[in-house]
Amino acid sequence: MNARTLPLLATMVIFLAAYAVCYVQFPAMLSTRVIGNLLTDNAFLGIVAVGMTFVILSGGIDLSVGSVIAFSGVFIAVLLRDTGLHPLVVFAMLLVLTTLFGAAMGAIIHHLEMPPFIVTLAGMFLARGMAYVLSIDSVPITHAFYDQLQGLYYVMPGKGRLTLIGAIMLAVFVAGMLVAHRTRFGTNVYALGGGVQTARLMGVPVQRTTIRIYALSGFLAGLSGIVFSIYTSAGYSLATVGVELDAIAAVVIGGTLLTGGSGFVAGTLIGVLIMGLIQTYIIFDGTLSSWWTKIVIGILLFAFIVLQKGLVWLTSQRGLAMRGGPGGTR
Amino acid sequence: MPENRPLLHATAVTKTFPGTVALDGVDFTLHSGEVHALLGENGAGKSTLIKCLTGAYRRDGGEILLDGRPIDPRDTLEAQTLGIGTVYQEVNLLPNLSVAENLCLGHQPTRFGMISSRAMSRSARQTLAQYGLEIDVTRNLDTYSVAVQQVVAIARAVSLSGKVLILDEPTASLDALEVRMLFDVVRALKERGLGIVFISHFLDQVFEISDRITVLRNGKLVGTQAIAEIDRTRLVNLMLGRELEQETRESGRTDRPEGEAMIRFRDFGRGGRIAPFDLDIHAGEVVGVAGLLGSGRTETAETLFGVTPHDSGAASDAGKPLHLGSPRDAIAGGFGFCPEDRKSDGIIGDLSVRENIVLALQARRGWTKPVPAREQAAMADEFIRRLDIRTPDAEKPVGLLSGGNQQKVMLARWLATNPRFLILDEPTRGIDVGAHAEIIRLIEELCARGMALLVISSELDELVAYSHRVIVVRDRHHVAELVGAEITTNNMVAAIAADREAAL
Numbered sequence: 055m056n057a058r059t060l061p062l063l064a065t066m067v068i069f070l071a072a073y074a075v076c077y078v079q080f081p082a083m084l085s086t087r088v089i090g091n092l093l094t095d096n097a098f099l100g101i102v103a104v105g106m107t108f109v110i111l112s113g114g115i116d117l118s119v120g121s122v123i124a125f126s127g128v129f130i131a132v133l134l135r136d137t138g139l140h141p142l143v144v145f146a147m148l149l150v151l152t153t154l155f156g157a158a159m160g161a162i163i164h165h166l167e168m169p170p171f172i173v174t175l176a177g178m179f180l181a182r183g184m185a186y187v188l189s190i191d192s193v194p195i196t197h198a199f200y201d202q203l204q205g206l207y208y209v210m211p212g213k214g215r216l217t218l219i220g221a222i223m224l225a226v227f228v229a230g231m232l233v234a235h236r237t238r239f240g241t242n243v244y245a246l247g248g249g250v251q252t253a254r255l256m257g258v259p260v261q262r263t264t265i266r267i268y269a270l271s272g273f274l275a276g277l278s279g280i281v282f283s284i285y286t287s288a289g290y291s292l293a294t295v296g297v298e299l300d301a302i303a304a305v306v307i308g309g310t311l312l313t314g315g316s317g318f319v320a321g322t323l324i325g326v327l328i329m330g331l332i333q334t335y336i337i338f339d340g341t342l343s344s345w346w347t348k349i350v351i352g353i354l355l356f357a358f359i360v361l362q363k364g365l366v367w368l369t370s371q372r373g374l375a376m377r378g379g380p381g382g383t384r
Numbered sequence: 385m386p387e388n389r390p391l392l393h394a395t396a397v398t399k400t401f402p403g404t405v406a407l408d409g410v411d412f413t414l415h416s417g418e419v420h421a422l423l424g425e426n427g428a429g430k431s432t433l434i435k436c437l438t439g440a441y442r443r444d445g446g447e448i449l450l451d452g453r454p455i456d457p458r459d460t461l462e463a464q465t466l467g468i469g470t471v472y473q474e475v476n477l478l479p480n481l482s483v484a485e486n487l488c489l490g491h492q493p494t495r496f497g498m499i500s501s502r503a504m505s506r507s508a509r510q511t512l513a514q515y516g517l518e519i520d521v522t523r524n525l526d527t528y529s530v531a532v533q534q535v536v537a538i539a540r541a542v543s544l545s546g547k548v549l550i551l552d553e554p555t556a557s558l559d560a561l562e563v564r565m566l567f568d569v570v571r572a573l574k575e576r577g578l579g580i581v582f583i584s585h586f587l588d589q590v591f592e593i594s595d596r597i598t599v600l601r602n603g604k605l606v607g608t609q610a611i612a613e614i615d616r617t618r619l620v621n622l623m624l625g626r627e628l629e630q631e632t633r634e635s636g637r638t639d640r641p642e643g644e645a646m647i648r649f650r651d652f653g654r655g656g657r658i659a660p661f662d663l664d665i666h667a668g669e670v671v672g673v674a675g676l677l678g679s680g681r682t683e684t685a686e687t688l689f690g691v692t693p694h695d696s697g698a699a700s701d702a703g704k705p706l707h708l709g710s711p712r713d714a715i716a717g718g719f720g721f722c723p724e725d726r727k728s729d730g731i732i733g734d735l736s737v738r739e740n741i742v743l744a745l746q747a748r749r750g751w752t753k754p755v756p757a758r759e760q761a762a763m764a765d766e767f768i769r770r771l772d773i774r775t776p777d778a779e780k781p782v783g784l785l786s787g788g789n790q791q792k793v794m795l796a797r798w799l800a801t802n803p804r805f806l807i808l809d810e811p812t813r814g815i816d817v818g819a820h821a822e823i824i825r826l827i828e829e830l831c832a833r834g835m836a837l838l839v840i841s842s843e844l845d846e847l848v849a850y851s852h853r854v855i856v857v858r859d860r861h862h863v864a865e866l867v868g869a870e871i872t873t874n875n876m877v878a879a880i881a882a883d884r885e886a887a888l
């Protein structure tokens with residue numbers, strides 16, 4: 055078995071096992087209705103987690119995304135309320151803005167050689183502050199176009215609805231997988247996670263790659279903000295506090311190493327679904343408090359970090375065993 | 385004849401680091417179709433010159449012409465596009481990427497903008513086949529041995545070099561067979577009209593492959609000459625700026641200490657790594673270990689030191705059983721071990737020279753009993769002087785020293801613990817001829833003081849020079865033991881090669 059794919063396999067096994075447990079207790083949980091809701095409810099988290107996967111693969115972190123989502127919601131709501139702009143125009147403006155925001159953070163991280171943690175922490179406060187500046191109240195969105203968007207869905211067999219935002223999330227995941235595993239940019243992201251100095255000497259364009267990674271994360275945070283506004287029909291500057299941590303949790307549960315350089319975008323999707331599944335279970339159960347979600351996620355996270363440690367240890371043992379033993383391989 | 389066209393022409397290249405002038409107005413000319421060796425002591429500025437030529441460092445002054453046109457590579461990518469492929473000294477490749485990705489990084493075959501992994505694997509396999517390496521290229525690089533990684537790094541540089549190939553100590557972790565394959569490739573590239581820069585401290589290899597040599601000393605150019613016009617002694621003179629008194633010995637030392645063994649290993653082994661062996665270590669004795677790369681030399685050392693604890697046999701210390709379950713036990717038992725791969729197994733680049741030297745001693749004393757600052761400084765200065773570590777002062781971060789000087793710091797770390805049994809794995813790798821002689825002298829001195837040493841080396845002359853006994857390792861078995869006058873290079877080669885003749 056390849057040590058590289060082991061965490062991904064572990065995630066899948068956990069997901070299937072968890073789903074089986076849920077199914078045994080509540081057979082209704084296997085319906086497409088539940089699956090459809092799972093996708094819809096976690097669409098904004100999934101989209102932003104894709105961006106986070108790239109950031110973490112490169113050895114960085116992006117703490118600003120939760121605030122950017124909130125800012126996006128407020129920005130859209132305020133602009134739709136106060137101007138006659140069509141939502142699509144507002145969306146385009148927003149995406150340009152959040153992408154530039156991400157790119158700027160990437161540029162600062164690269165040029166000033168500052169830790170991503172600090173730079174994006176500042177970005178987090180900045181974006182949240184900007185949201186407050188636009189409005190401190192929850193601003194409802196009442197545009198006909200929004201009703202249209204919310205009305206778009208595909209009815210799956212079994213009456214489950216694949217909503218527009220659920221579909222957008224799936225599309226983002228597919229695109230993310232292609233970019234991560236089938237493009238030079240994707241390989242460069244892994245290369246940075248393997249070691250910036252080495253990558254630089256091997257000719258990886260470190261500056262360009264770093265900026266693009268954070269720009270991508272900013273873009274996806276903006277897109278996630280759009281999706282979240284469609285989901286809630288409102289913009290509120292206090293919304294999505296701590297979503298960046300949920301995204302990081304999803305990425306880690308999905309088998310990506312926090313130290314960078316190893317992991318899969320597909321794992322993140324399963325990570326998001328596991329988190330959604332726990333929530334759904336608690337709703338089905340009805341007696342458990344929603345805090346159980348946090349507790350279970352905490353335990354899972356811990357288990358995964360232990361698993362990763364174990365893997366690192368295992369591969370280094372194997373490395374030892376193989377080192378100096380090329381005789382057998384040629 | 386393309387021979388006389390200067391391919392790469394650098395004039396007055398200058399580079400200063402805080403506290404060091406690494407390059408001081410160095411000229412360097414590379415013709416196409418030649419192998420040009422760049423020589424000098426540790427810290428002379430060889431790697432720095434390479435990095436200035438390839439854009440890894442920005443030079444402070446000087447001009448570089450490629451094919452007559454001035455170039456100013458801002459990063460290594462630009463140098464690659466210009467047709468300059470490089471194997472850097474300290475960098476291997478990216479351990480978390482697959483072998484194929486490492487080989488093709490930056491120029492992966494794409495279809496419709498998407499990387500075609502099948503085409504990538506195919507081309508990677510073809511490239512490596514030229515080096516006689518048939519491995520699964522989709523596996524991560526770090527699952528392979530250092531030697532394989534080195535071959536991959538070379539293959540990558542070769543595939544990137546349209547005009548110039550630069551090899552900074554590429555042969556340090558290769559065995560004789562691999563070196564021969566590399567040289568075949570280099571000769572073929574030379575035929576094709578590439579210019580090749582070759583850096584090495586193995587003078588035999590330099591004489592074998594190069595056409596011309598350029599010598600640097602303390603960041604200054606000493607001179608450039610055709611290899612045919614220079615002999616070994618003269619070359620060493622140029623590099624060191626002084627004579628190197630060198631006594632050569634025909635066979636091993638016969639003044640082997642008599643009496644009871646200090647430490648006995650009986651039936652000591654580790655499944656899958658080294659077959660059980662018996663070994664007696666006497667105080668004041670140097671035991672050499674000879675064998676090809678991957679034959680079980682390093683495995684022997686790691687098993688003795690408890691890095692990979694033994695699973696058969698036992699050790700005894702003057703008749704009393706000695707527990708060796710981990711490096712901690714070994715250190716407590718008075719063992720020291722300076723490993724082969726300094727990059728992954730030891731040097732902490734951000735810590736200063738002093739801190740790196742004191743580290744092992746401190747670990748042995750326990751963190752509650754810090755080594756006094758004055759003692760630390762004195763110890764660091766002592767080793768800097770003894771081993772001729774080239775550094776402005778003891779507080780410089782080790783990561784900024786030249787490769788050979790980092791190796792010397794590692795050696796100093798273990799010497800500082802003053803063990804009674806010291807294991808050295810390739811102590812002279814990457815170390816210049818001057819320091820090389822100094823380290824051999826040091827080994828002799830330590831042993832005269834009563835320390836027992838086990839030294840692993842690929843350089844047989846060196847083993848002859850200091851060993852009382854030599855153990856020959858082949859296919860993970862200790863196959864022969866040569867004592868005193870039996871220790872000659874010929875005997876060792878014969879024992880190593882016994883059944884490998886057919887393979888060569």
Ligand SMILES: Nc1ncnc2c1ncn2[C@@H]1O[C@H](COP(=O)(O)OP(=O)(O)OP(=O)(O)O)[C@@H](O)[C@H]1O
Binds near residue numbers: 404405
């Ligand atoms: N990044 C750096 N910062 C500060 N000093 C440096 C840096 N890189 C190299 N030096 C210094 O420049 C000098 C030349 O180093 P260089 O690595 O070029 O030596 P070298 O000839 O390659 O030696 P070796 O044979 O040991 O590899 C050394 O004194 C080294 O300490």
Ligand SMILES: [Mg+2]
Binds near residue numbers: 431
């Ligand atoms: Mg060097």
